[in-house]
Amino acid sequence: MKIVQSFLTKNPCWKANVKRADDRYVTFQERGPLGLMLHSVGCAQPDAGVFIRGWNKSTYYNSCVHAIIDANTGDVHQLLQWNYRGWHGGGSCNDTHIGVEMCESKYIKYTGGAAFEVLDRTKARADAMRAYNSAVELFAYLCDLYQLNPDKDILSHREGGKTGIATGHVDPEHYWAGLGLSYSMNSFRAAVKRRLAAAQNGPVYLIQVGAFRNKTYAEAYLRTVQAAFPGAYMKTKDSA
Numbered sequence: 001m002k003i004v005q006s007f008l009t010k011n012p013c014w015k016a017n018v019k020r021a022d023d024r025y026v027t028f029q030e031r032g033p034l035g036l037m038l039h040s041v042g043c044a045q046p047d048a049g050v051f052i053r054g055w056n057k058s059t060y061y062n063s064c065v066h067a068i069i070d071a072n073t074g075d076v077h078q079l080l081q082w083n084y085r086g087w088h089g090g091g092s093c094n095d096t097h098i099g100v101e102m103c104e105s106k107y108i109k110y111t112g113g114a115a116f117e118v119l120d121r122t123k124a125r126a127d128a129m130r131a132y133n134s135a136v137e138l139f140a141y142l143c144d145l146y147q148l149n150p151d152k153d154i155l156s157h158r159e160g161g162k163t164g165i166a167t168g169h170v171d172p173e174h175y176w177a178g179l180g181l182s183y184s185m186n187s188f189r190a191a192v193k194r195r196l197a198a199a200q201n202g203p204v205y206l207i208q209v210g211a212f213r214n215k216t217y218a219e220a221y222l223r224t225v226q227a228a229f230p231g232a233y234m235k236t237k238d239s240a
């Protein structure tokens with residue numbers, strides 16, 4: 001999985017996070033996400049760059065997701081820090097969930113609402129599978145990072161709508177169903193679980209960026225690191 005950082009620093013949602021505009025942003029940043037929500041874009045645009053250019057504007061208030069997956073390459077473009085509060089699902093899920101969009105194939109054509117025609121079934125399915133596989137990897141990575149349980153903590157936008165924490169959209173299940181794929185959110189959660197289990201017996205990798213005897217120096221360096229990685233924190237060598 002390739003993660004490219006394409007932060008939406010001009011989007012008002014990014015700015016609200018930098019300013020820690022209200023308690024919802026502060027809480028999300030300090031606590032981290034409690035869950036992950038999967039979306040698909042709902043239009044025949046496989047190129048993540050098109051969305052990134054549209055969203056990285058100071059006048060764009062409609063949405064700001066944590067990541068978008070390019071359907072042509074499978075690359076993950078990270079748009080927000082993972083512990084920033086995003087604007088992706090409407091409703092209270094924005095206070096708790098990371099939101100990830102999958103781009104959709106150009107080999108479909110929307111005909112109204114969530115209905116679409118398939119222009120080239122083989123190519124469209126390949127695009128959907130590429131994005132799905134990257135999403136599985138990304139969600140396994142985020143479950144590992146934030147100690148989330150795939151069975152309980154992963155939802156689609158559609159599922160979020162049904163439980164009342166998101167707006168009533170149908171993504172991404174409508175996309176898979178329209179392509180005749182056997183994918184479902186249950187198959188997705190199971191695939192994330194298999195990914196996680198495969199890594200479970202391996203070593204634990206910690207990323208360290210400094211070590212100090214003097215606490216003042218340590219705190220000064222921590223502030224420098226936090227400018228780029230707000231989730232960074234300090235602990236002593238012997239603490240858990």
Ligand SMILES: [Zn+2]
Nearest residue numbers: 039157169171
């Ligand atoms: Zn959605």
